[in-house]
Amino acid sequence: MGYILQAACFSHIGSRRGNNEDNFFFNGVCLEEEHKSTHDPLLLERVLQEDICFGVFDGMGGESYGEQASFAAASEMQNQLEKPKRFYQTGGKYLNNLAQALNGAVFRRGQELLASRMGTTAALLYLSGSHVYACNVGDSRIYRLRERIFAQLSQDHVSAWPSASGGKALLTQHLGMNPEEVQLAPYIIKDDLRKGDSYLLCSDGLTDMVDNLTLSDILSRQTNAEECAQALLKAALDGGGRDNITAIVCKILGSSF
Secondary structure: OOEEEEEEEEEEOOOOOOOOOEEEEEOOEOOOOOOOOOOOOEEEEEEOOOOEEEEEEEEEOOOOHHHHHHHHHHHHHHHHHOOOOOOOOOHHHHHHHHHHHHHHHHHHHHHHHOOOOOEEOEEEEEEEOOEEEEEEEOOOEEEEEEOOEEEEOOOOOEOOOOOOOOOOOOEOOOEOOOOOOOOOOOEEEEEEOOOOOEEEEEOHHHHOOOOHHHHHHHHHHOOOHHHHHHHHHHHHHHOOOOOOEEEEEEEEEEEOO
16 A cells, blocks of 8 residues: 655744754755754655655754754764665664764764764654654654544653753753763654554654643644644744744655555
């Protein structure tokens, strides 16, 4: 059975930030290193005959380092996806190798800039054949809506204890860690591809502003990926827009024949 994929992507600076530390990989496109927002959602609709991969990245490190970290990950993802996939690699193994390559690229960029705390989260979605693979590092999330059941497929890599400043819990995993000192352990899950499913990849600029019930409601009510993306952005901005907001929506519309 062939499926039709409809997808939309946006990245917005938010209402209170002076720069956008988020980035994405969407149909071969990522934001430039110095960027603010996408003017309109990027759109994609195609028959799923070939594998396709999406990514959302939320950079960190202060000054401009967050932007450079997320850009390093997104641009390296482009480089890696241009390489032929080894025929014996499963989707999970492929994503693990991809995450390791992205980690190395971000770490090397941090070394070049003498920015030891530079890093980025990653939320990756890989559609291959009749399966979907979700992979994350950090706290950028991946959700699935299936038959009105909204589920988080990703796992937050955060400390059990709050930060010393009283803010959000610290990340225990992120891209940009020294591979000789810390083992990158991306969380990877395999899922079956089904007609009617919706997937959401997003930075915490969305999930901190919009609760799960509202996210589920938007994905349920909006059958069009572009309208869904627009509704998600509006909800995040209406909720305060305190951080950069980036999301990719993927809808599996059904059989192509």
